[in-house]
Amino acid sequence: MSEKVEQEEIFSQVLRAGRRTYFFDVRATKADDYYLTITESKKFTHDDGSFHYQKHKIYLYKEDFSDFQEMLTKATEYIIKEKGDEVISERHQKDYKKEEATTTSTTEEESTPSSASFTDVSFDDI
Numbered sequence: 001m002s003e004k005v006e007q008e009e010i011f012s013q014v015l016r017a018g019r020r021t022y023f024f025d026v027r028a029t030k031a032d033d034y035y036l037t038i039t040e041s042k043k044f045t046h047d048d049g050s051f052h053y054q055k056h057k058i059y060l061y062k063e064d065f066s067d068f069q070e071m072l073t074k075a076t077e078y079i080i081k082e083k084g085d086e087v088i089s090e091r092h093q094k095d096y097k098k099e100e101a102t103t104t105s106t107t108e109e110e111s112t113p114s115s116a117s118f119t120d121v122s123f124d125d126i
Contacts, residue, residue: 010026010027010028010034011025011026012024012025012026019042019043019044020040020041020042020043021040021041021042021043022038022039022040022041023037023038023039023041024036024037024038025037025038025039033062034062035059035060035061035062036059036060036061036065037057037058037059037060038057038058038060039055039056039057039058040055040056040057041053041054041055042054042055
């Protein structure tokens with residue numbers, strides 16, 4: 001298995017989100033073209049107070065930008081449409097209680113968030 005040598009970052013942005021940090025780094029190929037790496041770094045703390053980071057990385061090349069952006073937009077719009085933008089989870093809410101599976105009908109107006117609650121995702125600045 002060959003080892004990838006990462007090039008110096010040309011442009012970088014950092015998004016801190018609780019225990020996770022996301023890095024968006026523009027790098028140069030050997031042919032001096034640009035590509036994007038997206039890294040998720042998550043901090044884990046041990047009982048003794050020591051900690052380590054677990055990292056996951058995606059390499060995204062220009063030929064895939066358009067399709068990637070389209071798929072990301074569709075997926076995020078679907079999530080917001082189906083579940084809204086409020087975070088609902090045991091980890092984020094101290095009083096979270098898993099609801100029993102019940103069949104209730106919701107009108108489309110109630111389940112569709114207003115345009116004011118949606119944040120448009122754009123890769124134009126990357």
